Amino acid sequence: MTFTFRHLTSSAAALLAEHDEQRIRAIRSRRWVLYPRAKQALDRLRGLLDQPRGTRMPSIAIYGDSGMGKTMIMKQFRDEHPPNFNTVTGVLTTPVLAMEMTSRPGERRFYAELLTLLGAPSRPRADIAQMEQAAMRILEAIGVQVLVIDEVHNLLAGSYREQRIVLNTLRFLSNRLQISLVCFGVNEAREAISGDVQLARRFEQLTFSRWAANEQFEALIGSILRNMPLRHPSVLTPNALRRILQITDGITAGIFRLITDLAIAAIESGEERITDEAVQRWEPAFQGETAVA
CATH class of the missing domain: 3.40.50.300 (P-loop containing nucleotide triphosphate hydrolases)
Known part of the structure; x- marks a missing residue:
């Protein structure tokens, strides 16, 4: 690969060489994200x-x-x-x-x-x-x-x-x-x-404790995004971050699920990044708690 993707971890960047289906499968799998x-x-x-x-x-x-x-x-x-x-x-x-x-x-x-x-x-x-x-x-x-x-x-x-x-x-x-x-x-x-x-x-x-709008939450979002194999950096504004907290009630499992859904949609649409607009439009496919303690 001749490009460098500094917005990603090395393991996420390596997935960019795979077909879209494999990247989506990797995103859906439960991978450890260190925050x-x-x-x-x-x-x-x-x-x-x-x-x-x-x-x-x-x-x-x-x-x-x-x-x-x-x-x-x-x-x-x-x-x-x-x-x-x-x-x-x-x-x-x-x-x-x-x-x-x-x-x-x-x-x-x-x-x-x-x-x-x-x-x-x-x-x-x-x-x-x-x-x-x-x-x-x-x-x-x-x-x-x-x-x-x-x-x-x-x-x-x-x-x-x-x-x-x-x-x-x-x-x-x-x-x-x-x-x-x-x-x-x-x-x-x-x-x-x-x-x-x-x-x-x-x-x-x-x-x-549940996440709040602070530097720790921003660090969590940054860690998750660095592990999403998208070709372009995802830069989210404070409004988008507040929307994520509102949707998920500050629950870690909900935050991971939301960003996972948006990353898959970004690959399928060819956007290859998560945008503020995508965050504002996101709605859960069904209501319920994600089974991650």
Whole structure:
């Protein structure tokens, strides 16, 4: 390619050599887009892996409305630190293990979900003590340093007693195995974690508020646009940015969906850029929330 496209990331620029159909397919696929707020969260999470092991490991809780991109950050952190099998020693290490809090919390269900994730053989007649020992033995053997729990607000579906038992279980695992915890959930998850004061004190809290008209929002839009394989730069005015916020209510998933739709339309029309006029004209194909947490 003889042209340089400085308005794009290198991966987005490489897609310009593809047919329009492939570019559109790439736009529709869920690709990781690094923006300042996500970078801040990832930097904090990565820092947990550098912590010396101890009995009161630091932990992080990330809260925000549904659709604010929490799950995408969780998956990116997990994917950055995949399981590694050493062919020389024959040892498998898994520094980051990610699971989802069960829809109905309880100690048995928690350990059952954890053991399934760890690939342990199913033992329907095992009691909780046996399940606990099996989970701890495997977690220690594979060198888990950070246990990530998504949808932690599911705790609230249980009784107060069930919530306390699961929180005690998390604190026990953290203490005994000297691992950090990372919890993702909607804003109500604060109430769930605060049920165990000792555990709650270990969590640094990050909140993903809805986007507002500020420099952070402009940086988000710039990051998304740099990842859209369009041949011409898209320069949006403050009026267009305010319109995007109005349409999406400041929800990250809605913002991504809107710009994705406009980028595809720009390719199909031959415009090859997103314009203010296109933003003003945009209407969602259907009403509903995009399923990205």
